[in-house]
Amino acid sequence: MGKITGFLEYPRELPPYQPVEERLKHFREFTLELAEEKVREQGARCMDCGIPFCHQGCPLHNLIPEWNDLVYRGRWRDAAARLHATNNLPEVTGRVCPAPCEAACVINIQHAPVTIRHIEKEIAERAFAHGWAEPRPPASRTGKRIAIVGSGPAGLAAAQQLARAGHTPIVYEKQDRIGGLLRYGIPDFKLEKWILDRRLEQMRAEGVEFRTGVNVGVDLDGGQLLADHDAVLLAGGAAVPRDLPVPGRELGGIHFALEYLEQANRRVAGDPIPEEALIDARDKRVVVIGGGDTGSDCVGTANRQGAREVIQFELLPQPPEEPAPGTWPNWPMVLRTSTSHEEGCAREWSVATKSFSGSGGRVTHLHGVRVEWTEPDESGRREMVEVPDSAFTLEVDLVLLAMGFLHPERKGLLEQLGVALDARGNVAVDGRFRTSVERVYAAGDMHRGASLVVWAIAEGRQAAAAIDADVRA
Numbered sequence: 001m002g003k004i005t006g007f008l009e010y011p012r013e014l015p016p017y018q019p020v021e022e023r024l025k026h027f028r029e030f031t032l033e034l035a036e037e038k039v040r041e042q043g044a045r046c047m048d049c050g051i052p053f054c055h056q057g058c059p060l061h062n063l064i065p066e067w068n069d070l071v072y073r074g075r076w077r078d079a080a081a082r083l084h085a086t087n088n089l090p091e092v093t094g095r096v097c098p099a100p101c102e103a104a105c106v107i108n109i110q111h112a113p114v115t116i117r118h119i120e121k122e123i124a125e126r127a128f129a130h131g132w133a134e135p136r137p138p139a140s141r142t143g144k145r146i147a148i149v150g151s152g153p154a155g156l157a158a159a160q161q162l163a164r165a166g167h168t169p170i171v172y173e174k175q176d177r178i179g180g181l182l183r184y185g186i187p188d189f190k191l192e193k194w195i196l197d198r199r200l201e202q203m204r205a206e207g208v209e210f211r212t213g214v215n216v217g218v219d220l221d222g223g224q225l226l227a228d229h230d231a232v233l234l235a236g237g238a239a240v241p242r243d244l245p246v247p248g249r250e251l252g253g254i255h256f257a258l259e260y261l262e263q264a265n266r267r268v269a270g271d272p273i274p275e276e277a278l279i280d281a282r283d284k285r286v287v288v289i290g291g292g293d294t295g296s297d298c299v300g301t302a303n304r305q306g307a308r309e310v311i312q313f314e315l316l317p318q319p320p321e322e323p324a325p326g327t328w329p330n331w332p333m334v335l336r337t338s339t340s341h342e343e344g345c346a347r348e349w350s351v352a353t354k355s356f357s358g359s360g361g362r363v364t365h366l367h368g369v370r371v372e373w374t375e376p377d378e379s380g381r382r383e384m385v386e387v388p389d390s391a392f393t394l395e396v397d398l399v400l401l402a403m404g405f406l407h408p409e410r411k412g413l414l415e416q417l418g419v420a421l422d423a424r425g426n427v428a429v430d431g432r433f434r435t436s437v438e439r440v441y442a443a444g445d446m447h448r449g450a451s452l453v454v455w456a457i458a459e460g461r462q463a464a465a466a467i468d469a470d471v472r473a
Contacts, residue, residue, distance in 0.1 A: 003072060006044030012112040013038060020343050024304055027188040027268045029095075030339075039122050042115045043071035049106040053329040054116060057104030059458040060093075062086050064101060064116055071119055080127035083120060088157040089199060089457055091128070092182060094121025095191050097454050098293075104329035128198060135205035138166040144471045145170060147229040149216045149413065152180025153453045154444025155235035156203070157460030158467075163207040165468045170229070171208060174215035177269075180237060182453070184262040187297050189304070193269065217412025226417065226439060231467050234427055234435070234442040235460060236413070238405040238450045244289065248356030251363040255279055257294045257402035264301045281307040281398055287366055288312045289353060290402030293338075298400045300340030311346045311394075315384075317373055318349040352386070356399070366394045405450040424449060432470075433463040441467055 003009070015034035017023065023030035046068035054064045063082045070079035083090050094117055105113035127133040144167040148155045151173040159169040177183050179196050204210070216225055226232050241256045243249070260279050267273060281302035288295045288302075291314030302310050323332030341347065355367045370390035374383040407425030408414065414427065420436035422428040426449050427442040429435055435442050443463035444456035 003044035004048055006041070006072070007047050007107050007112075007114075010041040010045050012045070012115060013042060014115055014118055017339060023189070024343060027304055029189060029192055034118070034122075039119060040072050040074060043068040043119055045107065046072070046114045047106065053104040053106060054101040054114075056329060057100040057102070057331070059100075059452070059455045060086050060461075061458075062101065062120075064114075067123060068114060068116070068119060071123065076123065076126045077130070077132050079123045080132045083123050084127070084133070087120075087457060088160050088461065089153060089453075090120050091124035091195055091199065092153065092191060093454050093457070094118070094124050095195075096186055097452065100331050100452075100454075103331050106329075109328055133202060135202050136164055137206045138164055140166055141168065141207075142166045142472070144168065144230045145228070146467060146471070147172060147216075147225050147232045149225075149232065149234050150180055150236035150444070150446070151175075151178040151210065152182060152235060152237050152444065152456060154237075154446075154456035154460035154463075155180065155233070156182075156199075157457040158233055158235060158443060158464040159208045159460075160203050160206065161461055161464035162468060163203065165464070167230075167468065167471065169208050171210050172214045172216050172220070172225075173210065173212045174218075176212055178210050178212060181258075184265050185258055185294075185297075186265075187261065187301050188265065188268050189300060190297070193265075215412075217414070217416055222413045222416030226437075230439070230471050232417075232440045233463055233467065234408075234413070234419070234440065234446050235444050235456075235463075236408055236446050238407055238426070238445040239409045240406045241401065242403040242406055244353060244401055244403065246353060246355045248358065248363065251356055251358040252361050253358070253363040253397060254356060254399040255401065257288070257290065257298050257400050260400050261294070261297055261301060264305070279398070281305040281310075283308050284397035285309045285395060286311070286398045286400065287394070287396050288400045288402055290314065290404065291316070291347070291349070292402065292404065294404075295400075295402035296338040296340045298402055299345045300338075300343060302398075302400075303340070303343045303345075307398075309346070310344060311348065312341075313351040313353065313368070314347070314349045315352055315371070316349065352384070354391070356396075363396055363399055366396045366399065368392055368394065405445070407449065408446045432466040433459070434466065434470075439470075 016032045018030040052065045067079040067082045099117040101116045102113040107113050146169045148171045151171050159171050162169040286302045286307045288298045319335045321335050350371050352371050353368050356363050358364045370387040371384050420428045427447050429442050433441045441463050443459035
């Protein structure tokens with residue numbers, strides 16, 4: 001696999017980015033090209049390790065060593081075939097996945113893993129550029145109709161798999177465009193939407209039906225949906241965000257992150273936004289509460305909108321810069337600095353927000369306190385303790401709550417179907433993604449809670465395989 005001595009001969013190399021001052025002027029992707037020879041060299045770094053731990057790191061179990069070797073040898077079409085054998089959306093994961101496969105790479109023991117994610121993106125882009133990603137409609141149809149509620153990565157992956165198996169998947173999406181969080185949750189500077197539209201055209205040609213503007217459970221009763229289809233897959237995501245129930249939360253200028261990001265994506269798409277509903281960071285001091293990927297996306301978006309200052313607060317302590325000994329090949333808890341952080345952001349850890357105050361119904365100040373975390377007890381839990389005399393007040397103009405998501409929306413569809421929930425409020429399933437209601441399945445964030453795009457694709461594929469087997473039985 002690869003070149004046996006490649007990891008010794010070639011250093012890890014990623015494509016460069018546009019300078020910060022240039023990329024902040026637009027919402028397009030800003031990764032520059034890496035010469036094909038350089039990409040092939042990166043493929044050569046994939047060593048002939050006895051156990052490819054990257055398989056363990058990747059929820060899709062992508063055939064990573066195989067397509068790395070094919071790239072090294074210049075066999076791009078074969079590499080595309082191996083990549084698409086396990087991943088319906090490699091052009092997406094090649095852009096937005098945090099790459100747990102790289103964390104598990106054997107060479108990452110020396111902190112210089114194979115550039116798996118970038119190679120994946122290069123393969124996917126060449127597949128489309130050379131016509132290798134052509135539609136693959138089935139030779140015959142089964143006549144089975146499968147309803148898929150939600151058009152995020154889980155729903156799309158399941159729909160494509162079911163269509164190729166000969167069934168007729170109908171994807172119901174409450175928004176006006178297909179894509180779920182890929183469309184309205186991820187900024188264009190990370191994932192331009194023509195990339196998504198390109199894949200959707202392939203899926204339509206394979207027989208996937210898309211119905212937008214249908215909020216199942218509101219516009220269409222869940223029981224009727226089940227009666228009209230041979231099976232139903234719930235793939236609507238974990239839509240309920242974690243709130244911050246402190247005094248002053250009701251003031252104007254405090255928004256959930258996804259509300260802000262969705263509107264920003266709509267503005268990039270050219271949708272008109274009424275002036276009274278506009279959420280704009282221009283010339284504002286913006287505070288993002290939450291230190292994860294969604295918070296980072298808010299930082300990048302606010303900077304592109306012309307924010308005067310961006311500050312990001314995280315309740316937890318700052319992670320270490322190096323992984324703890326013995327972490328590999330598991331995902332390490334380390335400090336991560338995104339390209340959005342590099343564009344301009346003050347980051348502070350161990351900060352708790354106590355309240356907001358304002359004037360004229362709009363937020364003007366955030367009142368916070370520094371906290372410390374105790375050593376873990378016997379159960380592994382840590383207690384948060386406020387640092388004496390550390391209270392502070394900060395002038396703010398816009399506050400974005402990016403503290404994660406709790407569980408799927410229960411009212412409407414889930415109540416109508418009567419599916420059982422687990423202890424966290426997600427849809428409970430068995431080992432074949434079947435819920436407590438016959439012919440109803442669930443996958444992705446609606447089942448596992450807020451997680452990675454790659455996990456959603458993996459579960460969508462697995463659920464589709466289970467549905468295919470059951471409707472044929």
